[in-house]
Amino acid sequence: MGIPFRVERAIQFVLATEPSRPLKVLDFGCGDGTLVLELVRNGFDAFGFDIDPDRLKSARTRLTACGEMYRIIGPEFPVEARWSFGLILSNQVLEHVADLPAAVRQLSAVAASRAIAVHVFPTKARIFEPHLHFAGVHWVRPGRLRRWMILAACYLGGGPRWSELEHLTFQQRADRFESYLANRVYYRSTSFIAGTMRTIGGWNELGQNKSLPRMPRSLCSRALPELFFRSQILTVQAP
Ligand SMILES: C[S@@+](CC[C@H](N)C(=O)[O-])C[C@H]1O[C@@H](n2cnc3c(N)ncnc32)[C@H](O)[C@@H]1O
Numbered sequence: 267m268g269i270p271f272r273v274e275r276a277i278q279f280v281l282a283t284e285p286s287r288p289l290k291v292l293d294f295g296c297g298d299g300t301l302v303l304e305l306v307r308n309g310f311d312a313f314g315f316d317i318d319p320d321r322l323k324s325a326r327t328r329l330t331a332c333g334e335m336y337r338i339i340g341p342e343f344p345v346e347a348r349w350s351f352g353l354i355l356s357n358q359v360l361e362h363v364a365d366l367p368a369a370v371r372q373l374s375a376v377a378a379s380r381a382i383a384v385h386v387f388p389t390k391a392r393i394f395e396p397h398l399h400f401a402g403v404h405w406v407r408p409g410r411l412r413r414w415m416i417l418a419a420c421y422l423g424g425g426p427r428w429s430e431l432e433h434l435t436f437q438q439r440a441d442r443f444e445s446y447l448a449n450r451v452y453y454r455s456t457s458f459i460a461g462t463m464r465t466i467g468g469w470n471e472l473g474q475n476k477s478l479p480r481m482p483r484s485l486c487s488r489a490l491p492e493l494f495f496r497s498q499i500l501t502v503q504a505p
Pocket residue numbers: 294295296297298315316317318321356357358359362363364365369
């Protein structure tokens with residue numbers, strides 16, 4: 267897998283705005299390090315941070331293969347100005363961040379002056395919940411109705427095929443999915459995220475979905491993709 271299409275568009279957008287290289291890049295919530303490796307291969311001075319020890323382990327293994335293991339940092343966040351990242355990326359991460367203000371403080375501490383951050387994340391607008399692939403479950407409050415929706419979807423064989431769930435009954439899978447949705451996913455609107463970044467870190471919003479090609483403002487080309495599969499791209503600039 268290379269650089270995801272939407273992240274690639276975001277990087278192109280940033281390079282067009284601030285073309286100075288080499289660019290020190292932070293992949294916030296780097297997961298298994300795939301993007302960090304791709305960025306390094308493409309000439310970026312890239313680093314990845316994650317809070318999950320298992321993800322860090324696989325990211326370090328991936329980067330060890332090319333002798334660049336030191337580029338993966340965590341689980342403690344290195345809050346030091348010396349990092350001075352010029353570009354901060356997060357792909358499918360902000361919806362998993364439990365404490366958004368804390369994350370904004372961390373990013374503000376390691377961002378260079380006028381650094382650009384591009385956050386790619388799904389919002390609640392999607393019809394199919396992006397992790398469980400069930401329609402509408404994330405629109406319903408935790409409780410009996412949501413439980414029944416998840417149970418019904420599992421009974422019909424729906425849901426992601428996570429390997430650790432293979433031996434479980436459909437009720438047990440429903441328990442896991444319900445708990446995942448309640449404890450690991452935190453949907454916030456794009457404007458709420460932008461507002462938190464502005465008030466806590468002084469980040470200025472440069473735009474939403476700016477790194478995408480221009481599209482006519484019609485229902486078909488804007489609203490429908492958002493509902494079905496599109497993630498938001500929020501671009502902000504540090505003070
Ligand atoms: C869906 S994965 C995305 C991983 C990677 N960005 C990718 O595109 O494949 C979400 C990642 O966010 C990380 N994460 C969640 N909360 C975080 C936080 N507060 N700080 C840093 N990483 C976090 C998780 O550990 C996980 O690796």
